[in-house]
Amino acid sequence: MGQRCHLESGGLIGRLALYYAFKESKLTRLCERIFSNTFTPYYPSPAYDRFLEGVVQSAAGSPRPMIMNLAVTARCPCSCCHCSFSDRHQQDGLDLSDFKSIISEAQELGVSLIGITGGEPLPRDDLEDIIALVGERSMLVLFTTGYGLTHERVRRRRGSPRHARA
Numbered sequence: 001m002g003q004r005c006h007l008e009s010g011g012l013i014g015r016l017a018l019y020y021a022f023k024e025s026k027l028t029r030l031c032e033r034i035f036s037n038t039f040t041p042y043y044p045s046p047a048y049d050r051f052l053e054g055v056v057q058s059a060a061g062s063p064r065p066m067i068m069n070l071a072v073t074a075r076c077p078c079s080c081c082h083c084s085f086s087d088r089h090q091q092d093g094l095d096l097s098d099f100k101s102i103i104s105e106a107q108e109l110g111v112s113l114i115g116i117t118g119g120e121p122l123p124r125d126d127l128e129d130i131i132a133l134v135g136e137r138s139m140l141v142l143f144t145t146g147y148g149l150t151h152e153r154v155r156r157r158r159g160s161p162r163h164a165r166a
């Protein structure tokens with residue numbers, strides 16, 4: 001891994017960043033990308049570079065947020081006994097323009113990994129549009145049960161420039 005080699009020769013802060021990003025993680029190669037865990041962007045990617053930059057800055061005494069989880073809806077067709085949502089039937093309070101502002105501001109602050117969660121995100125008809133807002137600056141992780149997922153939605157998802165993990 002070029003970035004890894006670069007950092008390994010980059011002194012104490014670089015080695016600290018590597019340790020933070022990869023400790024106790026099994027590296028997995030998938031479609032020319034290397035994944036470590038759900039809290040670290042895959043390599044190579046702009047999100048990975050931003051993540052390491054954040055680790056280095058935090059280690060140098062200027063902490064910044066690197067991960068954000070965004071609950072896009074409280075709705076969910078499931079009824080898990082351990083669920084923390086008291087009302088899974090309430091209407092969605094935020095629209096696409098709200099998410100555009102939230103994601104943009106978070107990325108300006110340094111967020112390099114964005115988790116989309118709920119409730120269950122799939123009932124939102126504009127989920128693919130929300131995902132598209134993430135772009136290349138952050139890795140997207142989609143937390144979903146897969147309930148109601150269709151081939152059509154998978155095809156729409158594949159048509160976008162980003163990949164998600166569920």
Ligand code: SF4
Pocket residue numbers: 076077078079080082083084085118119120145
């Ligand atoms: S899938 Fe998640 S949101 Fe839905 S009921 Fe279970 S814990 Fe709650």
